[in-house]
Amino acid sequence: KQEVTQIPAALxxxxxxxxxxxxxxxxxxxxxxxxxxxxxxxxxxxxxxIQSSQREQTSGRLNASLDKSSGRSTLYIxxxxxxxxxxxxxxxxxxxxxxxxxxxxxxxxxx
Amino acid sequence: xxxxxxxxxxxxxxxxxxxxxxxSQNMNHEYMSWYRQDPGLGLRQIYYSMNVEVTxxxxxxxxxxxxxxxxxxxxxxxxxxxxNQTSLYFCASSLDDRASVFFGPGTRLTxx
Numbered sequence: 001k002q003e004v005t006q007i008p009a010a011l012x013x014x015x016x017x018x019x020x021x022x023x024x025x026x027x028x029x030x031x032x033x034x035x036x037x038x039x040x041x042x043x044x045x046x047x048x049x050i051q052s053s054q055r056e057q058t059s060g061r062l063n064a065s066l067d068k069s070s071g072r073s074t075l076y077i078x079x080x081x082x083x084x085x086x087x088x089x090x091x092x093x094x095x096x097x098x099x100x101x102x103x104x105x106x107x108x109x110x111x
Numbered sequence: 112x113x114x115x116x117x118x119x120x121x122x123x124x125x126x127x128x129x130x131x132x133x134x135s136q137n138m139n140h141e142y143m144s145w146y147r148q149d150p151g152l153g154l155r156q157i158y159y160s161m162n163v164e165v166t167x168x169x170x171x172x173x174x175x176x177x178x179x180x181x182x183x184x185x186x187x188x189x190x191x192x193x194x195n196q197t198s199l200y201f202c203a204s205s206l207d208d209r210a211s212v213f214f215g216p217g218t219r220l221t222x223x
Contacts, residue, residue: 049210
């Protein structure tokens, strides 16, 4: 059974810092991996999708990497802003369109 | 606008009173799923559908039913809700296994 771990569980940083959020998963038989952000009490917003054959994907200040064989993914956020404050979730996708979620990293960026 | 919609967004009900949460997507997606989100347990898949009339159980299907009579709709049915089904529910859809998954805004359900 797939298990997803996200480290750190929480992070508080001053504005402008570059951040690294880590995600590890136990079963490498995945189609892809998706990173989401969730604001308190709100829905999930997709940030990046990395296919299992890809190593990296970029969107603006966000960069995600994937090492499927070792079961790791990293989300890099450059020049963090207060608007980046949210919970960040990683989710590898399995058969049945099933996303398996980690517990998330709660990010707070202080102005 | 491409989106997944859910209704109602908030619902308070009592034990045993049947309810349906509707989900609709306008992106012509094949795959649809339901998830529930609970503090400390994260998001877990309830049911999924890979096509019209094709549905299957996810990780926590007990107490729920679904149907997929049309491609765009995937309602979640609670025949006899219980307090342990109090949760935040999300509907999701994607084009196929390799595509991004899009989530609806969520339905906050409280069962008294």
